[in-house]
Amino acid sequence: MVTERGLEVLRAIVQDYVATHEPVGSKSIVERHAFGVSAATIRNDMALLEDEELIVAPHTSSGRVPTDKGYRVFVNHLAQLRPLSPGQRNAIESFLGTPGDLDDLMARTVRVLTQLTGQVALAQYPSFARAHISHLELVALAPNRMLVVIVTDAGGVSQRIAPLPIDLDETDVALLRAQLLSLVVGRAVGDASERMLALSEPEPGSPGIRLHPALSALTAVISEELAEFRQERLVMAGAATLARREHDFRGSIHPLLEAIEEQVTLLRLMSEMVTDEHGLATSIGTENAPFGLGEASIVASNYAAPGGTARVGVMGPTRMDYPSNLAAARAVARYLSRMLDDDEAAR
Numbered sequence: 001m002v003t004e005r006g007l008e009v010l011r012a013i014v015q016d017y018v019a020t021h022e023p024v025g026s027k028s029i030v031e032r033h034a035f036g037v038s039a040a041t042i043r044n045d046m047a048l049l050e051d052e053e054l055i056v057a058p059h060t061s062s063g064r065v066p067t068d069k070g071y072r073v074f075v076n077h078l079a080q081l082r083p084l085s086p087g088q089r090n091a092i093e094s095f096l097g098t099p100g101d102l103d104d105l106m107a108r109t110v111r112v113l114t115q116l117t118g119q120v121a122l123a124q125y126p127s128f129a130r131a132h133i134s135h136l137e138l139v140a141l142a143p144n145r146m147l148v149v150i151v152t153d154a155g156g157v158s159q160r161i162a163p164l165p166i167d168l169d170e171t172d173v174a175l176l177r178a179q180l181l182s183l184v185v186g187r188a189v190g191d192a193s194e195r196m197l198a199l200s201e202p203e204p205g206s207p208g209i210r211l212h213p214a215l216s217a218l219t220a221v222i223s224e225e226l227a228e229f230r231q232e233r234l235v236m237a238g239a240a241t242l243a244r245r246e247h248d249f250r251g252s253i254h255p256l257l258e259a260i261e262e263q264v265t266l267l268r269l270m271s272e273m274v275t276d277e278h279g280l281a282t283s284i285g286t287e288n289a290p291f292g293l294g295e296a297s298i299v300a301s302n303y304a305a306p307g308g309t310a311r312v313g314v315m316g317p318t319r320m321d322y323p324s325n326l327a328a329a330r331a332v333a334r335y336l337s338r339m340l341d342d343d344e345a346a347r
Contacts, residue, residue, distance in 0.1 A: 002052055005035070006045040010054055011078040013046075014066045017323050023063025043157050044212030047089040069298070069320055075282050079211075083249070083329040088116060088328070092335050099339070102155045107123045108337055109312060111130070119316035120260065122298070124270055126154055126232040126305030126340065133184045133192050138177045138218070143167035146171040148221055152189065154305065155340065156229050165213045172211055176218060184222070189229045196223040234270070236261045241316070248317035249295045256296055270311050275302055279333070280326055281311070285318040299325045303333035305340050311317030312336060 002010075013024045026042040028036070035042065046064055051056045054070035056065070057206070066074065084092075085293045095112040099105035106123055113121035131154035139147040145168050152157040183199070184192040196219045201212065239260050242253050259265045269291045273281035279302035286294050297320055300313025313329045314320075 001052070002048055003045065005037075006048050007073070007078060008035070009045045010049055010066070011044060011074060013049075013055055013064060014074045014078070014079040014304075016069065017065050018319055021319065023058055023065050028063075035192060044189050048121050053188060065316075067107075068287070071284050071322070072282075073283065075322050079323045079326070084116075084327055084331050087134070088090045091116070092332055095237065096332075096335055098335070099194075101157060104335070105235075105339060109332060110235050110237035113312065113314060113328060113332050114241065116332070117314045117316075117321075118238075118241055119314035119320065119325060120236060120241055121312075121314050122239045122266060122270065122300070123235050123312040123336075124267070125235065125309035126156075126310050127232070127308050131156060131229065132186060134186075136181055136185055136222075138178075138180070140168065140173050143169070146173070146218065148185075148225070150222065150225055152229065158225040158228065160221050160225055163216055164217050166211075168211075168214060172214070172231060176211060176215055177217065180222070189226050193226045194221055196226065216242055232267050232271070236260060236263075236266075236269050245317055247317050252301045254296070255292045259293060261293070265293070266315075268275065269293065269298065270286065270300060270313070273298070273300055273311070275300075277310075278330070280330060281313070282326070283323065297322075299329055301326070301329040301333035302335040303340075 009029060012029050016024045016028065016032060026039040026046060030037075043206045046055065049070070050057075050064065051068055053080070055064040056067050056071055058065050092294045094096065094111055096105065096108050099108055102125075106125060109123050110121035115122075124266065133150060133151035133152040134153045135149070137149040139149065141147055144164045146160075146162045146164060146168075148160050148162050183195045187195065199215070199219055239257070242256055246253055261331050271286065273283050275281040281300045288294055288296055288298070294313055295317070297318045298313055298315045299322060300311040302309045302311055311331050314325050316325075
């Protein structure tokens with residue numbers, strides 16, 4: 001059984017190994033940390049930690065490094081989140097302060113997070129599946145080309161050019177706009193999608209028969225855009241940091257690069273991570289093996305959005321500064337929540 005001092009020794013090993021990337025020995029622990037005991041006593045504590053599979057000797061060296069299990073104990077019981085400096089907080093505020101739209105805000109979010117942590121930054125988009133369509137606009141670009149703009153009450157915006165099979169005049173556009181508005185505006189995204197799909201052919205000889213080809217083209221475009229609103233999305237930044245940190249990984253970084261490219265795996269992992277009472281989540285090394293990412297760790301924080309909660313975090317090697325990365329993810333998540341809440345209130 002590991003003693004209280006043994007756990008403090010584990011904390012020292014994790015902190016020193018993260019800082020130096022060198023296996024940590026009993027002598028260096030005595031020199032760097034005020035335990036008030038001899039190196040021999042620290043070696044006994046380290047032997048108990050090794051028996052519990054919390055640390056391991058990477059080579060024949062006398063030093064030890066944390067195992068994934070050791071990192072887990074550290075994160076769950078020993079890590080103390082480090083408050084961000086005023087400079088870091090100012091960087092978040094200035095970087096996220098004036099976004100152009102939601103896409104810009106999410107892109108800025110991951111850029112500032114990768115700058116703060118030096119890791120790959122990940123952010124789930126707010127879910128628009130439960131959002132309602134607040135506005136739909138048709139803008140004629142040519143008699144047979146229409147710009148379709150869809151806006152949701154959760155901040156989602158879609159713009160798409162629709163080619164039309166027939167030419168339309170201003171009166172035709174007004175009629176189509178009125179019909180489409182009645183179908184979708186004020187309705188949930190899922191309900192609007194169903195109404196688009198259920199749109200039936202007009203009766204032969206009815207007034208709408210002439211415009212039906214254009215209506216069909218527009219509803220097809222709108223349905224595709226609503227489907228995009230319902231899909232989960234992930235935005236990332238800092239993939240180049242993996243190449244710079246390749247020496248921190250025991251094996252290949254290719255599974256991580258593939259996950260970044262595919263996104264589906266990371267979306268599943270981010271969604272399934274269990275948060276603590278503070279909305280923070282950590283998945284370490286072998287815990288990610290079912291997703292093919294056993295070489296990596298991910299830390300994340302929930303943020304509040306109009307469509308519910310989503311997550312923002314970072315991915316990197318297991319040898320990462322968990323307290324600092326968790327603090328950065330939490331700070332960015334809180335600021336993102338405020339930005340989205342202010343935007344919702346303004347609407």
